[in-house]
Structure formats: C-alpha cells, structure tokens
Amino acid sequence: MVVVVLGAPGTILRSVWYEEERLLRVAQQMPCREVQAGMLLSLMGQPQQYSYPSIFIYGHRASGKSHVMHVLLKELELPHATVSCVECVSVALLFEQVLLSFFGCDAASLLPRSPSLSDFVRIYRQQCSQSPAKQTRYIVMEKAELLRDTDANLLPALLRLQELVEDNVTIILLSEIVWDKFRPNTGCFEPLLLHFPDYSKGELQQILSQDRHPSYTAEFYSSYINILLGVFYSVCRDLRELRHLAALNFSKFCEPLAEGKVKETDTHKLWRNIEPHLKKAMQTVYLREVSSLQWEQMQQMEEKESGALRGLSAHTHVELPYYSKFLLIAAYLASYNPARTDKRFFLKHHGKIKKTNFLKKNEKTSNHLLGPKPFPLDRLLAIFYSVVDNRVAPTASIFSQISSLVTLQLLTQVSHDDQLDAPKYKCAVSMDFICAISRTVNFDIVKYLYDFL
Amino acid sequence: MSKRKLTDAHLPVGECITQVQEILRERLCCQKLPDRPEGVEAQHKHLLELLKRTAVHGESNSVLIVGPRGAGKTMLLKCVLRDLLEDKEVQKNLLQVHLNGLLQTDDRIALKEITRQLHLENAVGDKVFGSFAENLAFLLEALKKGDRSSSRPVLFVLDEFDLFAHHKNQTLLYNLFDVSQSAQAPIAVVGITCRLDVLELLEKRVKSRFSHRQIHLLSSLTFPQYLERVRTQLSLPDDFPDGKFAEDWNASVKTLCEDKSVEDVLQRHFNSSKDARSMHMLLMFCLSRVSVSRPAIKPADLLEASRLCFADAKANMLHGLSILELCLIIAMKHLNDVYEGEPFNLQMVHNEFKKFLQRKSNSMYNFDQPVIMKAFEHLQQLELIRPVDSSSAKIQREYQLMRLMIDHSQIMEALQKYPQCPTDVKQWAMSAFG
Numbered sequence: 001m002v003v004v005v006l007g008a009p010g011t012i013l014r015s016v017w018y019e020e021e022r023l024l025r026v027a028q029q030m031p032c033r034e035v036q037a038g039m040l041l042s043l044m045g046q047p048q049q050y051s052y053p054s055i056f057i058y059g060h061r062a063s064g065k066s067h068v069m070h071v072l073l074k075e076l077e078l079p080h081a082t083v084s085c086v087e088c089v090s091v092a093l094l095f096e097q098v099l100l101s102f103f104g105c106d107a108a109s110l111l112p113r114s115p116s117l118s119d120f121v122r123i124y125r126q127q128c129s130q131s132p133a134k135q136t137r138y139i140v141m142e143k144a145e146l147l148r149d150t151d152a153n154l155l156p157a158l159l160r161l162q163e164l165v166e167d168n169v170t171i172i173l174l175s176e177i178v179w180d181k182f183r184p185n186t187g188c189f190e191p192l193l194l195h196f197p198d199y200s201k202g203e204l205q206q207i208l209s210q211d212r213h214p215s216y217t218a219e220f221y222s223s224y225i226n227i228l229l230g231v232f233y234s235v236c237r238d239l240r241e242l243r244h245l246a247a248l249n250f251s252k253f254c255e256p257l258a259e260g261k262v263k264e265t266d267t268h269k270l271w272r273n274i275e276p277h278l279k280k281a282m283q284t285v286y287l288r289e290v291s292s293l294q295w296e297q298m299q300q301m302e303e304k305e306s307g308a309l310r311g312l313s314a315h316t317h318v319e320l321p322y323y324s325k326f327l328l329i330a331a332y333l334a335s336y337n338p339a340r341t342d343k344r345f346f347l348k349h350h351g352k353i354k355k356t357n358f359l360k361k362n363e364k365t366s367n368h369l370l371g372p373k374p375f376p377l378d379r380l381l382a383i384f385y386s387v388v389d390n391r392v393a394p395t396a397s398i399f400s401q402i403s404s405l406v407t408l409q410l411l412t413q414v415s416h417d418d419q420l421d422a423p424k425y426k427c428a429v430s431m432d433f434i435c436a437i438s439r440t441v442n443f444d445i446v447k448y449l450y451d452f453l
Numbered sequence: 454m455s456k457r458k459l460t461d462a463h464l465p466v467g468e469c470i471t472q473v474q475e476i477l478r479e480r481l482c483c484q485k486l487p488d489r490p491e492g493v494e495a496q497h498k499h500l501l502e503l504l505k506r507t508a509v510h511g512e513s514n515s516v517l518i519v520g521p522r523g524a525g526k527t528m529l530l531k532c533v534l535r536d537l538l539e540d541k542e543v544q545k546n547l548l549q550v551h552l553n554g555l556l557q558t559d560d561r562i563a564l565k566e567i568t569r570q571l572h573l574e575n576a577v578g579d580k581v582f583g584s585f586a587e588n589l590a591f592l593l594e595a596l597k598k599g600d601r602s603s604s605r606p607v608l609f610v611l612d613e614f615d616l617f618a619h620h621k622n623q624t625l626l627y628n629l630f631d632v633s634q635s636a637q638a639p640i641a642v643v644g645i646t647c648r649l650d651v652l653e654l655l656e657k658r659v660k661s662r663f664s665h666r667q668i669h670l671l672s673s674l675t676f677p678q679y680l681e682r683v684r685t686q687l688s689l690p691d692d693f694p695d696g697k698f699a700e701d702w703n704a705s706v707k708t709l710c711e712d713k714s715v716e717d718v719l720q721r722h723f724n725s726s727k728d729a730r731s732m733h734m735l736l737m738f739c740l741s742r743v744s745v746s747r748p749a750i751k752p753a754d755l756l757e758a759s760r761l762c763f764a765d766a767k768a769n770m771l772h773g774l775s776i777l778e779l780c781l782i783i784a785m786k787h788l789n790d791v792y793e794g795e796p797f798n799l800q801m802v803h804n805e806f807k808k809f810l811q812r813k814s815n816s817m818y819n820f821d822q823p824v825i826m827k828a829f830e831h832l833q834q835l836e837l838i839r840p841v842d843s844s845s846a847k848i849q850r851e852y853q854l855m856r857l858m859i860d861h862s863q864i865m866e867a868l869q870k871y872p873q874c875p876t877d878v879k880q881w882a883m884s885a886f887g
Contacts, residue, residue: 039741042741042742042744043737043738043741045474045478045741046471046474046475048475049474049475049478050478050479050482050483051478051482052481052482052734052737053482053483058766058769058770059773060770060773060835063773116556116558116562117555117556117558118556118557118558118562118565118566121556122566122569151558153554153555153556153558153616156555157553157555157556160555162482162483163483163484163527164553164555164556168483176834176835177835177836178766178767178769178770178836179766180766180767181836186615186647186648187522187647188522189522189730190730190731190734192734192737192738193761193762193764193766194761195764195766195769197769197772197773198772198773200872201872201873233775233776234775234776234777234818235775235776235777235820235824235828236775237773237774237775282821282824283821283823283824286824286827287823287824287827289823368800369798369800369801369804370798370800370852371798371800371848371849371851371852372849372852428849430849430851
C-alpha cells in the first residue's frame with residue numbers, strides 16, 4: 001500500500017491511501033466534483049478500516065451523486081453493491097442484488113421465496129462468517145426516497161445494517177430529497193449527511209463544453225454552450241437536460257456555417273440565428289411534448305415550408321361535434337361564473353340590475369385563480385339552450401354527448417355515479433382551450449365571463 | 454505493514470495516522486464497547502444482578518431498558534453480557550436469543566428465528582403445532598432434555614421492543630412473559646426500547662404478566678462531563694504502539710478541548726442533543742480530516758465539522774433551484790403572508806408572479822404556462838411543496854391545492870447565498886406585500 005499526498009494541479013483528492021495514478025484517473029472522470037469526492041474518500045478511510053454505518057448523500061438531480069460513487073468504488077476496486085430502488089419493485093430483488101454482488105450467486109440462491117429482512121440478515125451473517133470482510137463493503141442505494149414507500153422497517157434496518165450483521169459494511173443512500181423527509185416516527189439511526197451542491201454556471205459551461213464535436217474548435221462549441229445557457233439557465237439547471245438540448249440543437253447552430261454565410265468567430269450573427277430556435281425548443285423539447293426524433297423531423301419540415309410548428313400545449317387539433325362544443329362552452333361558463341350572474345348574462349329582459357350591485361368586486365380572488373366550481377346538470381342545460389343559436393330538443397343525443405365529454409376528461413363528474421337525478425359536473429379544460437373551441441363556432445366567450453367584465 | 458504492538462518504538466507518521474484512524478473509527482463507527490460503562494453504573498449493577506439470578510440460580514425475570522436513541526441502551530446490555538459471560542459456569546450454561554423488532558416483523562418469523570438460535574431445527578423437524586404457545590413450550594421443553602436434570606436458562610433480548618407490541622395479538626410477548634411468570638423454564642426477557650409509553654402499547658393480559666421492572670437511561674449529563682467524554686473519545690489508549698505520538702496526540706486533544714471556540718461549538722451541540730450518536734457524528738467529521746499532512750485535530754476542523762452537522766438541508770436545496778423556481782417560491786411566500794398560510798394552487802402562484810413581472814416591465818422572465826408548470830412540478834418532486842390532499846385524480850393540476858413546506862427564514866437565508874441573484878428578485882422577496 002502506498003501513502004500518497006496528492007498535490008497535482010487540478011486535484012483536491014489529497015492524502016488518501018491509494019496510488020497516485022489511480023486517483024488522477026478518478027479525478028479526470030469527475031470534473032468539478034473533486035471536493036465532494038475527496039470528502040467522501042476521507043470519510044470512507046482506508047479500505048480495511050471501519051466506515052460510518054450509513055451515509056446519506058443529497059443533492060439536486062444530475063449533480064453527480066451516483067456518478068462520483070460509481071467511479072470511486074469502481075476505480076478503487078472496493079467491494080460494493082449498487083442498487084437502484086426504482087428497479088427493486090420488491091425487497092427480494094434488493095436482497096438478491098446485494099448478496100449476489102458480495103458473495104456470488106450461491107448466496108443469492110439461498111434466499112427463500114418472498115424473503116423477509118430476517119432471512120436476508122441471517123444469510124448475510126452466515127456468508128459473512130465464511131468470508132469476513134477484509135475491506136469495507138459498500139451498498140449504494142440510488143433514489144433512496146423510494147425506500148420510504150416500501151416496508152416501514154426496511155429503511156431503519158438498513159441504516160443500522162452494520163450493527164445487525166456485525167460486518168464492516170456501509171450503506172450509502174443517494175436521494176434528491178432532504179433527510180428530514182425520511183425520518184420515521186420513532187426515529188432511527190441517524191446517517192451522516194453529505195450535500196452535493198449544484199453545479200455553478202461556470203462549471204456547467206465547463207462540463208458541457210467537453211462534449212464538443214471534433215470537427216469544430218473548442219471556442220466555437222463553448223460559445224454555443226454559452227448561448228444555450230443564456231436561454232435555458234434561468235429555467236433549468238439539470239445537467240442531463242441541458243446536455244440533451246445541446247446535442248439536439250447543435251446542428252441547427254452550425255447550419256449558417258455550413259452554408260458559408262458566417263464565419264465561426266461571428267458570434268452575434270450565430271446568436272441571432274439560433275436564439276428563436278432555442279426559444280421554440282423551450283416550448284417543445286424541454287416540455288417533452290415532442291420526442292427528439294420528431295424535433296429533428298420538424299426542423300427539416302420547417303426548411304421546406306415555414307409553417308408554424310407547435311407542441312401539444314397549443315391544443316389545436318381536438319375535433320368535437322357541433323353541439324358538444326357548445327356543451328363544453330356552457331360547462332365552462334357554468335364552472336367559472338357565479339350562479340347569481342346567469343340572469344344578467346343569459347336573459348334578454350333581465351330587468352334592471354344595478355351595475356355596482358352586480359359587480360361585487362369585494363370578491364377579490366377571481367374564479368380563474370380558484371379553479372372550476374361544480375354545477376348541476378340543469379344549469380348546464382339552461383346555459384346551453386341560451387348560448388346555442390337554434391332551438392335544440394333535449395334528446396338522448398345531447399345527454400350522450402355530455403357523457404362522452406366526461407369520458408374524454410373534458411368534463412369531470414363530481415357527484416357519485418349513483419346520483420341519477422341531479423348529477424354534478426366540473427369543467428376540466430383550460431382558458432386557452434375553450435377560447436380556441438369558441439372561435440371555431442364564432443362565439444365570443446370572453447364577453448360572457450364574469451372575471452373579465 | 455506489521456501491526457504488532459511495539460512499546461516505545463517510533464513509527465513513521467503515516468503508520469501512526471493509520472493506527473489512530475483504526476482505533477478511533479472502531480470507537481465512532483462500530484461502537485466498540487468501552488471498558489466500563491460511564492454514567493450508568495447503577496443501572497449496570499442492577500441489570501447484571503438480575504441476569505445473574507437467571508443465569509446462575511434459574512430465576513425467571515423480565516425487564517425493560519428504556520431510554521432515548523443514542524442513550525447507550527444497547528451498550529449497557531452488551532457490557533452486562535460481557536461481564537456476565539466472564540463467569541465460566543454461566544458461559545457454559547446460558548443460552549441467548551437475540552431478536553430485533555426491525556427484522557422479526559411477525560411472530561412466525563420470530564419463532565423460526567428462536568428455533569434457529571437455540572439450534573433446535575432438528576428437534577422440531579416436520580412437526581405441526583396447533584398453536585404458538587404449544588410450539589414455544591416444545592422448544593423450551595426440548596431444552597430440558599439432555600444430560601442436565603434441569604433446563605438451561607435462556608436469555609431473550611428483544612431489541613426495538615415497541616415493534617413487537619404491534620404483532621398480531623402480541624402472541625410472542627404474551628407467551629414469553631407467561632413463561633417468565635409461571636415457573637416453567639428459567640428465562641429472562643430483556644426488552645430495549647426508546648418509547649417511554651411502551652407499557653401503554655401492551656394488552657392487558659400481556660401487561661399483567663410483565664414484572665414492571667424498568668431501567669431508565671435518562672441522561673443527566675452536564676456540560677463538563679460532556680466535554681470530558683469528547684476528550685476520552687478522541688484520546689488514544691496507553692498501549693498505542695508509538696508512545697511519543699500518543700502523548701502528543703493526547704496533548705493536542707486536550708488543548709483542543711480547552712479552546713474557547715471549540716467549547717462554544719460543543720456547547721451548541723450539547724444544547725441540541727447530548728446523546729452519544731450525534732457526538733460520534735461530529736467527531737467522525739473531525740476525524741476524517743486527519744491525515745498525514747495534518748496529523749492532529751485543529752479547532753478549525755471541529756468548526757467545519759459542526760458547520761456540516763448544522764447545515765440546513767432545505768436551504769442547501771434552495772440554493773440549487775433555477776431562478777424561475779426561486780421566483781415561484783417567493784410568490785408562494787407572499788401568498789402565505791397575505792392569506793395567512795392558506796393553501797394555494799399554481800394559478801395563484803402564477804398570478805402573483807405575473808404581478809411582479811408587470812411592475813418590473815421586464816420581459817426576461819416571461820415564460821409560458823407549461824414551462825412554469827414544469828418548474829412547479831419539479832418543486833413538488835423535491836417535496837418543497839406538498840399537495841393538501843392526496844386524491845388529485847379529479848382536479849386539474851393547476852388547481853391542485855398545495856402547501857409550502859419551507860420556513861420564511863429559510864427562504865431569506867437561501868436568497869442571501871444564492872449565486873448572482875438579480876436585485877429585483879431579492880427586493881421582491883424582501884418587500885412586505887407581494
């Protein structure tokens with residue numbers, strides 16, 4: 001074993017008990033995470049020494065928690081088991097994976113069907129007495145927040161596994177949720193808390209710039225990343241998401257270059273070219289409304305015809321029967337207008353209603369903030385008859401259209417199914433959607449909405 | 454590397470540090486037993502006496518050890534067992550069964566575990582038992598048979614005792630206490646729990662069979678004692694291979710404990726909790742900073758460790774939010790101020806945010822509703838906001854009522870640390886009215 005004090009430039013992985021070249025290799029694989037890795041290494045100590053029974057690492061998504069753990073354990077060749085709690089739909093899978101990684105498949109096959117924690121600990125102890133740990137064994141649990149949804153005993157037991165199996169084992173929990181939300185009612189063994197801070201803008205720039213395409217210069221790519229961060233940084237700091245966006249939009253960025261319109265150094269022109277494009281990506285790709293394949297197709301289409309490209313959020317292509325549209329409009333009005341105002345909106349001779357009386361503006365919060373209110377069927381039909389131009393008979397066809405609107409989840413039924421005489425509904429569509437619908441039937445809905453008077 | 458004990462040999466610093474790490478880590482991480490339990494001598498004597506009576510004289514007993522987490526309940530029991538087993542007679546005679554409420558989650562599993570720990574799998578074989586009591590009686594009966602005329606004493610240790618009370622009908626507890634009451638086989642039942650109200654959990658028939666002996670471990674530690682304990686935890690034993698190094702180390706630990714700033718930090722820790730576990734956590738952070746280049750714990754190390762221990766996790770998480778998400782949080786804070794903690798929904802938050810944008814006439818943060826929705830959902834994912842009722846099936850997402858799970862002071866603290874926070878956002882957060 002070699003004792004090394006690392007003072008090499010760019011490494012803060014110092015004074016740990018591994019070979020220098022290995023540590024350098026580790027450091028190269030985790031840009032901007034040397035401080036955290038160094039901290040972890042010093043907590044883990046030398047392989048044969050005991051480590052703290054449980055360590056809880058939290059930090060935002062894509063802040064390198066799993067990556068750092070993975071690289072450290074792999075490069076330094078420490079015995080470990082990595083378990084993703086998403087994959088482990090049952091605890092059996094979890095136990096199996098741990099036993100498999102530590103003791104081989106013979107041990108894993110000893111587990112009975114639907115094993116309990118007791119079985120797991122028994123087999124672990126039995127195996128461990130045959131092959132005691134010469135080095136600390138690590139169990140890494142990714143997405144540990146899911147452990148809360150399993151058996152209530154699992155998390156407290158894992159936290160003190162070292163004590164239960166009497167082996168040199170350390171549990172490392174990774175999560176993006178803070179520890180306070182994990183603590184069970186009667187408390188448990190408290191793990192060491194370690195925070196992985198988010199990458200700063202400079203660090204993001206540095207990391208993203210590493211993925212540059214070999215046929216372009218580093219400055220060119222990093223200016224692209226700069227522009228990308230300028231658009232997305234205020235909304236999203238998730239490295240993985242940014243990387244995805246960067247990869248998708250780079251070809252568009254290079255286009256003017258390939259056509260020979262601008263030089264690589266002309267950042268301003270390049271920015272002018274890409275900026276609206278990135279804004280569009282924010283409305284579509286970022287929201288996952290189109291897949292990356294669709295996005296590429298859309299980009300090609302756009303070159304041919306400059307049609308407006310829109311994501312699903314635009315809600316333009318919902319085809320409804322004529323009366324259904326009016327039913328939906330009526331439902332919207334019923335949900336967002338107070339019932340007492342119906343007289344004013346829908347009666348031709350509603351007599352004199354004082355304007356001051358009518359507009360009780362002391363009802364400060366508008367209905368569009370509070371959400372739709374439930375309404376009875378009668379009111380829906382009454383409004384429907386008055387908004388639709390011609391006379392409609394209350395036939396079965398109308399009623400069946402209501403229920404198909406419910407099936408389409410444009411309306412929701414609030415009352416119980418067994419209440420046949422006076423069912424209640426709520427309108428479940430957004431303002432934009434209903435405006436688009438009413439435009440198709442030439443109905444000015446805003447005039448009928450109490451909030452917009 | 455030889456680890457043989459050499460008296461007064463001078464080892465290289467690297468070797469010494471390795472030794473220090475090894476010794477202290479055993480203490481802090483794997484809870485190595487001290488030679489003598491400190492501060493709980495009376496309880497130690499009581500428990501030892503009690504178990505001795507079972508082990509030697511074949512008396513049945515039941516006792517509960519009650520104390521908060523990290524008070525040293527398990528340590529006490531282990532010390533007692535260690536002292537008890539020094540007796541050769543006892544060592545040969547006493548059988549131990551260790552159960553843990555976390556592992557043995559129902560009585561069937563517990564019984565299987567008891568059978569295994571008593572090495573009676575062969576005796577039980579394929580027998581089918583009518584009831585739990587019958588099974589347990591058989592197990593204890595099996596212990597009677599053998600070369601000795603009387604049965605061997607069995608010690609049952611039930612860790613996390615309160616969890617056993619949740620088992621169906623409390624069959625295990627009922628039977629164990631019943632055996633310990635009636636003069637069947639000599640058994641001692643020791644329960645360990647952190648719940649003071651544990652007796653309330655027991656059914657009447659179980660409670661009446663319990664001896665009502667309780668050993669309380671309520672720490673009455675004073676600050677000087679706490680300080681002393683920190684010092685002993687960090688000190689090296691006399692049989693450390695390199696005598697000179699150990700001397701220096703112990704001296705440096707002593708000066709460390711006398712440092713004013715260190716004392717302040719420890720006082721703060723003492724005030725928040727004085728149990729051993731949280732102290733170990735603090736010292737573990739200190740220890741991890743010890744290396745060849747810094748072969749002693751400096752006051753600065755302790756200060757840094759304390760900073761890590763007291764770091765506010767939620768403020769840390771707020772630091773990593775995007776500007777948009779932070780703006781939403783501020784809008785929620787204002788809504789909470791105005792409506793006195795009433796729940797809010799996305800529309801209200803968005804409206805509040807729009808009001809801010811209108812005043813600023815700054816188009817920089819003009820985002821579409823879906824982008825805001827995504828940010829809002831991210832906050833929900835991080836559990837910084839939580840839906841009021843979980844049945845969200847019938848409510849549109851933008852009208853789902855939410856509550857903010859962060860304190861105002863945490864928001865303000867995070868804002869101070871937030872990198873490149875725009876001034877107008879900061880002012881908006883500071884202003885009393887959104």
